[in-house]
Amino acid sequence: MGYLDNSSVTVDAILTNKGREILASGGKLNITKFALSDDEIDYDLYNPAHTLGTNYYGSVIEAMPVLEALPDETQMLRYKLVTLPKDVIGIPVISVNPTAISFTSPLDAVTVTPTTINMPGGNDAMGYSAVLSDDTVASLEIAPGSEVSSNMVTNAVTGVMGLQVSANFIDDEVTSMTTAGKSVIRTGRKFIVKAKAQSDTTTVVRALLTIIGNETGGFKTISITVDPANFMVLSVDALAAPTL
Secondary structure (H helix, E strand, O other): OOEEOOOOOOOOOOOOHHHHHHHHOOOOOOOOOOOOEOOOOOHHHOOOOOOOOHHHOOHHHHOOOEEOOOOOOOOOOOOEOOOOOOOOOOOOEEEEEOOEEEEOOOOOEEEEEEEEEOOOOOOOOOOEEEEEOOOOOEEEEEOOOOEOOOOOOEOOOOOOEOOOOEEOOOOEOOOOEOOOOOEEEEEEOOEEEEEOOOOOOOOOEEEEEEEEEOOOOOEEEEEEEEOHHHHHHHHHHHHHOOOO
16 A cells, blocks of 8 residues: 655556456456545544634645555445435444344354434445455355345445455454455345354354445444354254253
């Protein structure tokens, strides 16, 4: 990652991993839409008390360096700029239930339900994009009846219509979480997460699930924990249980 010289207007255009894949297979990009974001802007730096007056309220923000483009679509454009109706009085916020997932049985399945606060129904039409960071930890599917028409949805992560793909996911530096597999992306209104069997029954494995609003922008990330040792205990208990 690097910074661009913001002393002049700069356009830094690169292809995402998906774009490179399409070109490598002989296809055409046919770009019809674009998105804007302000990932590198810290609005807390806006200072309406600046002693030099209104022209300097945002001087620090305007002088901030701009991040160069990255080919990893899971790390870029995370804070998209959106157009909201005039009657919206608050920024839409993505909320997810449950707020964390911990599996104690390989038979468990958890339904993840996103909602949009401050704008009811804000993502009803295009749904949400769910990104599972590691497909060796759990599986991710769209809950029955929660599908979104592929003809109208542009996936917030990849920018591709109705896309459900796997892609490499950068290890999460904040939680020191490493990924052994690939990320999985699904687009819908509700999602089902299931634990996967682990060959190493002594190591707890973790993954992240990020839910992104396809219409309002914004995202929420929750943790997924799988403890294979619990699976073994439950399996032994189940075999030892008397039959009535």
